Amino acid sequence: MKNIKTGIYVLVPLLISITTPSLANGLEEGQTxxxxxxxxEFxxxxxSEGFQTRKLSAEFLPQYENADHYLGVRASAYQYKAEDWSRDGQKISFIGxxxxxxxxxxxxxxxxxxxxxxxxxxxxxxxxxxxxxxxTVLEVFANRDWVETQSALDQGTNFTFVGAALDQGLGEHVTVIGVAGSQFFSDDNRRDHGRIKLIYQPSLDLGLTLQARYRTYRSSEEDxxxxxxxxQDYEESMLALGWRKRFAGWSAGLTAGFGREKINADPSQSTRLFELNLQSPIRGSQFLRMNAGYNRSASFYGPDYDYHYIKGEWIVRF
Known part of the structure; x- marks a missing residue:
């Protein structure tokens, strides 16, 4: 059964946003x-428990300036699989x-x-x-979606996650990010989340960051x-190394982290995190970005739960 913790990583882009270069690059001179x-989008x-998610989307953006400025619609087809079980889903969305x-x-x-x-x-x-x-920067966020496990999808269980993040720069090389939020499940469970992240850039020119991360949550209903x-109680502490490089207008990034997690009163165990991303400049009429990641943590069946993903988006002007 898929680990619900993977759904919580909606916060990751918020936590690393201060080190992410803009998606919007100017058009070459003379272009219209x-x-x-x-x-x-896919x-x-x-x-490692045999649960698969597949998503394929088509986007139409009638108002498009660049990858940071647009309005449009997205139609998505989903497929979930686990052994001899499968489920299809469809979503139509406004995006901006x-x-x-x-x-x-x-x-x-x-x-x-x-x-x-x-x-x-x-x-x-x-x-x-x-x-x-x-x-000092404040970010508020909200997310509502299905809980993506076989049992939860069959029952129609969903969650609403709301919270805020505060970024505080300390000099030129250090940033502290704090996050607080609550996740309300449709089965009356509630999780209160807290996170803190310390980022150190030894050089502003190398694209290298050293990160210390801590996150915790507490669930109101254990069963x-x-x-x-x-x-009911979850904690994770992690040390991570981040690197970002720009070349000919493209950008590439890598994050690798190793940590320890503690679940309820059980002994702590190791966790791992690897993330890769690649993003193009906007040259002429196209934009491309790709992301891939891997996470090892705990689940129902023990400490060796593996989750990996790949996603991408391709936009073409016309």
């Missing part, structure tokens, strides 16, 4: 901007993004209707980031009928 674009994931290229401040939103089995859900995934002072992985 188009106001329309179309694209495709997401594939597998885990208005992000300042230099500061990463602004908003992004995906809101739509998601049908799977006999269940229908209004879903959304949005954030708003704004500066409070020269080196959810086996619908998803749900320890």
């Amino acid at each position: 901007q188009s106001e329309r674009a179309a694209g495709t 997401f594939f994931s597998d885990d 993004r208005e992000i300042d290229s230099a500061t990463a401040n602004g908003w992004s939103l995906e809101a739509g209707v998601f049908e799977q089995g006999d269940h229908t859900l209004f879903t959304f995934d949005g954030s708003y980031r704004t500066p409070l002072a020269q080196k 959810v009928g086996g619908a998803y992985f749900n320890p």
Whole structure:
């Protein structure tokens, strides 16, 4: 059964946003901007318990300036599989993004209707980031979606996750990020989350970061009928190394982390995290980004749960 913790990694882009270069690069001199674009998006994931997720989307963007400024719609087809069980889903969404290229401040939103089995859900995934002072930034976020396990999808179990992140720069080389949020499940379970992340850049020119991460959550209901992985108390501490490189307008990044997690009163055990990303500049009429990741942690059946994914998006102006 898929580990519900994978769904919590919606926070990861929020936590690393200060070190992520803008998706928007200017067009080459003399080129004319188009106001329309179309694209495709995909997401594939597998885990060591045999649960698979497949997603393929088509996008139409009638208002498109660049990859940080657009409005449009997205139609997505989902397929979930686990041994001899499978489930199809369909989602139609409004999507929008208005992000300042230099500061990463602004908003992004995906809101739509998601049908799977006999269940229908209004879903959304949005954030708003704004500066409070020269080196202080506040980000608020909200996410509502299905819990992606076989049992939870059959029951129509969903969650709503709301919270805020505060970024505080300490000099030129150190940033501290704190996150607090609550996750409300439709089965009356509630999780309260807390995270803190310390980022050190030894050189502003190398693209290298050293990171210390800590996260914890507490669930109000320990027994959810086996619908998803749900320890009452969870903690993870991790040390990670991040690297980002730009070349000819492209950017590539790598994050590798090793940590320890503690579940309820059980002895602690090791965790691992690896992430890769590649992103193109906007040259002429196309934009491309790719991400892949791997995580090892605990699940129902012990400490050796593996989860890996790949996703990408390709946008073409016309």
